[in-house]
Amino acid sequence: MSSTQTVSPPGAPPTKTGPSLVGRVLTTPTVGPLIFLVLAIAFFSIKSSAFLTGGNLSLIVQQVMVVGTLAIGQTLIILTAGIDLSNGAVMALGQIVIAKLAVDSGLNPILAILLGLAATTAFGLANGSLVTGLRLPPFIVTLGTLNIAFALTHIYSNDQSITVSSSTLTFFGKTFPLGGTDVTYGSVFMIALYVLAWYVLKYTASGRHVYAVGNNPEAARLTGINTRKLLLTVYATAGLIYGIASLLSIARTNVGDPNAGQTDNLDSITAVVLGGTSLFGGRGSVIGTLIGALIVGVIRSGLQIVGVESIYQVLITGILVILAVALDQLSRRRTA
């Protein structure tokens, strides 16, 4: 019955021939956020000459590096109509595992990183197992694992941050010159992860299955997709990505911080929503998420440079989120 319809990923440009190329570009969900990002950059560049410099733009990307990476995992999960409240806490746990093992226990840094990634992936897998196995709502499951990861982080670290000086652990915070600007390896790595996620979601069978499951799990199952296995893979992959975010965070601040990431769950959801991905699943783009994360970073940096208190960034972000979700709902009702 509906099998042929549901497999086509609605997040991709519409397959039906639109009115024109221009029309088709404009109906891509990432266009609105992209236009806004460009306008925001233009606005702050006019307001202050300190804004549009290579150094500052590089800094903005560095500043969204951790939330931006967490938001890749969040996008995957939201595309399946799930949500992950635990990602910031899992990222903090990953940081503490890596820093504790490498600094306090003197383990080989590479081995410490691998064990940190294993810990965050295990949390992703646990989230996925509870969602698929016990059929618990992702919101509740990840609310639980949020608290578990938070507590483990504080117990294991004894509430103390751990200063990290190992050049292996801080590699992603190091810079290389690019056209006169210092760019961190971590920024490049985050963007590479986005490109990889975009490619997988758009051009591989499993990527398209993610959209299908988010759109209509029952129909996806009837077309022969192993939805259970797919969801497990999505949650575990997200966990692995959170581990990478742990490493990026250590590299950025040179510290394993038990208090890190406490608002990153909501910040990553914000980036996803601002990027035009639907919280109801099945529709959206990971590149939109990158734009969403950058919008927050640009407003934060811009307002600071112009001399406006940072609390206004929070105010504006709140308005933008409601706007983005309202637009999603409107377009949904219109086409229902």
Add this chain to the structure above:
Amino acid sequence: MSQRIRSSRRALPGWRCAAAFIAVALLVAGCGGSSGGGTGTTSGGGKQVAVGLITKTDTNPFFVKMKEGAQKAAKANGAKLLTAAGKFDGDNAGQVTALENMVAAGAKGILITPSDTKAIVPSIAKARAKGVLVIALDTPTDPQSAVDALFATNNFKAGVLIGQYTKAVEAGKPLKIATLDLAPGISVGILRHNGFISGLGAGTADEKTTSLVNPASVVCSNDTQGDQAKGQTAMENCLKKAPDINVVYTINEPAALGAYTALKAAGKDKDVLIVSVDGGCTGVKAVQDGKIAATSQQYPLKMASQGVDAVVKFAKDGTKASGYTDTGVTLITAKPASGVDSKDVAFGLANCWG
């Protein structure tokens, strides 16, 4: 069934979306425009000195007072003040981001109350390497030498004052003390606690002691995170352990008020002497009402205004502030004890914050 056919849905309408986002852009413009005009006091001069102030949070009255002091000093000096705060107490990443943005904005100096005294150190080093003067306010970094200078209350002395007061008031009586402390390993909490013990003459401790000193007269010690509700719970638990407690030392006034609530519920509020540190307006009023016997008042406004002055001086002639500057502490009580210097509630209210 009709709901299940979703593939006919179109993607987000781009035009509509773009139009709405542009509307918000205009809002940003309006907001930025008005505030930008408001902060620039010497609009003509281009050479206005920019000073950054990063507090732990936006909400604590202590930091609100600090910001007020910085704003006044900035205005008096014709400097531009940039402010930012973490989203919660302990938000190191938020402070790092603010620090970077202020350096990018061209701040000559940055005043910071570090949320995590150790974790912020590498980021401070990066800012200083770019020639920015960094001054810690209220809370020393770990190590203290990570910043150019520290403007803060002498927390050990703050503890000594209430210890001496307790000793004078309770002269000769056998003491059963409860201490409602901050949290493990936080220097402010250790300094105030040990200062109290030292002022009381109950134990030997100095400013270099890195752990809580608890002589036999301390019958109960609990952490409160400086929170009123936690202070109440801690006091309730202490009363179960030792019902005959007659002195309560508290890390700050919210914890003291929590302790008072617990003591009142147990019918013991008249028999117990509560001492505290901070000097917030709520705390001083509690001294006036007899809930708290004495408190050591500190001066956040002074820390910030002296900090701004130091940055402006650095911008003008390159003189860097250095070392530790004590911004002062005063014992406030409604019932002075002989031999212990103190000021009355009227003085406390005139100089309180919050």
